[in-house]
Amino acid sequence: MTTDLGAQNLTALLDSARQDYSELAGRGLKLDLTRGKPAADQLDLADELLTLPGSKTHKAADGTDTRNYGGLNGLLELRQIFAGLLQVPVGQLLAAGNSSLELMHDAFVQALLGQVPGAQSRWADQGPIKFLAPVPGYDRHFSICERFGIEMIPVPMTETGPDMDVVTRLVAEDASIKGIWCIPKYSNPTGTVYSDETVRQLAEMSTAAPDFRIFWDNAYSVHHLTDDRVEIADLLGLATAAGNADRVFVFGSTSKITFAGAGVGFFGASEANIKWWLAGLSKRSIGPDKVNQLRHATFLGSAEGVLAHMEKHRALIGPKFEATLRILNEQLGGTGLATWTEPQGGYFITLEVPEGTASDIVARAAEIGVVLTPAGATHPLGQDPTDSIIRVAPTFPTQTDLEAAVLALTTCVKLVGYEQKIK
Numbered sequence: 058m059t060t061d062l063g064a065q066n067l068t069a070l071l072d073s074a075r076q077d078y079s080e081l082a083g084r085g086l087k088l089d090l091t092r093g094k095p096a097a098d099q100l101d102l103a104d105e106l107l108t109l110p111g112s113k114t115h116k117a118a119d120g121t122d123t124r125n126y127g128g129l130n131g132l133l134e135l136r137q138i139f140a141g142l143l144q145v146p147v148g149q150l151l152a153a154g155n156s157s158l159e160l161m162h163d164a165f166v167q168a169l170l171g172q173v174p175g176a177q178s179r180w181a182d183q184g185p186i187k188f189l190a191p192v193p194g195y196d197r198h199f200s201i202c203e204r205f206g207i208e209m210i211p212v213p214m215t216e217t218g219p220d221m222d223v224v225t226r227l228v229a230e231d232a233s234i235k236g237i238w239c240i241p242k243y244s245n246p247t248g249t250v251y252s253d254e255t256v257r258q259l260a261e262m263s264t265a266a267p268d269f270r271i272f273w274d275n276a277y278s279v280h281h282l283t284d285d286r287v288e289i290a291d292l293l294g295l296a297t298a299a300g301n302a303d304r305v306f307v308f309g310s311t312s313k314i315t316f317a318g319a320g321v322g323f324f325g326a327s328e329a330n331i332k333w334w335l336a337g338l339s340k341r342s343i344g345p346d347k348v349n350q351l352r353h354a355t356f357l358g359s360a361e362g363v364l365a366h367m368e369k370h371r372a373l374i375g376p377k378f379e380a381t382l383r384i385l386n387e388q389l390g391g392t393g394l395a396t397w398t399e400p401q402g403g404y405f406i407t408l409e410v411p412e413g414t415a416s417d418i419v420a421r422a423a424e425i426g427v428v429l430t431p432a433g434a435t436h437p438l439g440q441d442p443t444d445s446i447i448r449v450a451p452t453f454p455t456q457t458d459l460e461a462a463v464l465a466l467t468t469c470v471k472l473v474g475y476e477q478k479i480k
């Protein structure tokens with residue numbers, strides 16, 4: 058009896074989803090929820106950079122002429138602003154070009170072709186090597202490994218970071234595992250914040266590989282969406298205290314603080330790693346774009362200046378996250394068809410749908426003009442074995458487009474979800 062009633066209800070729900078869907082199909086939508094990048098009004102916040110450092114202002118605090126070659130470490134005054142925010146001593150933090158992803162790619166190239174401190178040989182000479190890939194994760198991290206033929210071992214994310222039982226077991230027993238990708242704060246795409254215990258374990262765990270590296274991509278260190286400016290434990294400090302200083306590579310950038318295409322990337326690590334990095338870098342470059350670094354130092358002023366600037370971003374994107382969560386809640390709450398993350402910061406919301414439905418939902422959305430990140434993009438090689446994760450990026454569309462796109466997405470979730478239940 059209950060089953061019959063359930064079936065009747067289900068048919069009605071599916072009919073209603075079908076109606077909504079065909080109504081949306083008739084509207085000729087052209088919406089995009091894929092782009093994890095700042096909207097133009099966010100970029101406008103840093104427009105003063107376009108006139109800085111000013112026509113006669115090219116000297117750094119120590120008198121360096123920023124227009125000239127040199128200064129591989131990057132401008133001290135900018136490194137001083139970001140050292141605390143990225144939890145790296147200023148002497149061990151480098152300011153570089155406009156992208157941290159580029160630095161991560163470089164780190165792989167350097168480790169493959171030049172021997173990292175603690176290694177017995179170059180990674181390229183060690184036979185097949187592997188990397189741990191917490192999932193869901195950031196597709197561009199995985200693409201770097203894929204490019205160099207490095208096998209990725211997926212590790213499930215929990216609410217406190219990667220499943221550390223899995224991580225500690227794998228790294229202790231397999232010396233061909235050379236490292237792990239981590240986005241420790243407001244992770245892409247789940248918004249996860251690593252707990253102090255997770256960070257401590259990463260710093261202290263035994264690794265079979267003497268040349269193990271944690272790629273600590275702190276891309277969202279100051280990208281708060283609430284009054285609670287979440288702090289994480291200091292990985293480099295803890296690893297140093299545990300005698301494992303060399304295992305940490307810290308990355309960060311101002312891409313989502315100032316200009317995504319013309320910001321500054323940072324690399325931080327132990328003294329030995331920095332020495333090694335600079336030795337390689339000196340063959341690649343005669344110095345970074347210090348004029349860009351000077352204008353950033355002038356514009357941001359201090360760590361507090363960075364945080365104050367991030368409040369302006371929050372004022373613009375906070376309402377977009379709120380609207381997305383409100384619509385998800387109104388449309389999908391209580392349906393049993395989806396769960397989603399409620400991030401405290403960062404750029405993404407992860408929507409989890411019933412197993413085997415994510416790619417169909419993405420395809421149905423595309424048919425009515427709503428582009429979503431391909432299902433699977435959050436997993437190594439683009440393959441989500443459960444086909445259940447969809448990444449939502451609310452920052453770039455206008456508020457109106459965003460709301461229309463999320464509503465359409467929820468219609469597709471209902472359509473495919475109820476269809477699956479009825480099958």
Ligand code: PLP
Nearest residue numbers: 156157158195240245276310312
């Ligand atoms: N790391 C993460 C986790 C990201 O989400 C992104 C961009 O979305 C990047 C790095 C790219 O950083 P950058 O612009 O500094 O290369």
